[in-house]
C-alpha cells in the first residue's frame with residue numbers, strides 16, 4: 001500500500017512539468033465510471049483553456065460494451081451537471097501503455113487487471129488508482145461500480161469523480177500556470 005502511494009506520488013511529480021499530459025481513465029465496462037471521468041476531466045481542462053496540454057480518453061478492461069454510448073442512467077445524471085457524455089466504449093489495448101502517461105483505475109480490480117496486462121515495468125508504473133486523488137471526506141477507497149445501483153450510486157460516482165478530477169488537474173498543473 002505504502003509502495004503504491006509512493007509510485008503514485010512519483011508519477012505525479014514526473015508529469016507535473018511535462019508539456020503534454022496523456023491521461024487514460026479505466027473502469028470495467030467503460031460505460032459508467034470512466035466515460036464520466038473522461039467527460040468531467042475534459043470539462044475541467046476546457047474551463048482552464050488548457051486543452052492543448054491534455055489528451056484524455058477512457059477504456060474498459062472488459063470489451064463487452066465496445067461501441068456503446070455511456071449507460072443511459074449515467075448520461076442522464078451527468079447532463080444534469082452539465083456533462084454531455086458522447087464517448088463510445090472501447091476495451092483497453094496494449095498500445096495504450098505507450099500512448100498514455102498515466103492510466104487511472106477506478107477500483108482495485110481494474111488496477112490489478114491493468115498491472116497484469118502491462119507489458120513492461122515502466123508501463124506498470126503508469127497505473128494509479130483514482131482514489132489517490134480523492135480530496136473530499138469519504139468512506140470510499142475506490143469509485144464504486146454503480147451498474148447495479150440506483151440513482152444515489154450514480155450521484156455518488158459523479159461526486160467522487162468531480163472531486164478527484166479537480167485534484168488531478170491541480171496536482172499536474174505547475175503552480176505558475178494555475179488560474180487564481
Ligand code: 4NP
Nearest residue numbers: 027028029030031032033147
Ligand atoms: P463501469 O460499470 O465499469 O463503470 O462502466 C459497469 C458497466 C457494465 C458492467 C459492469 C459495470 N457489466 O457487467 O456489464
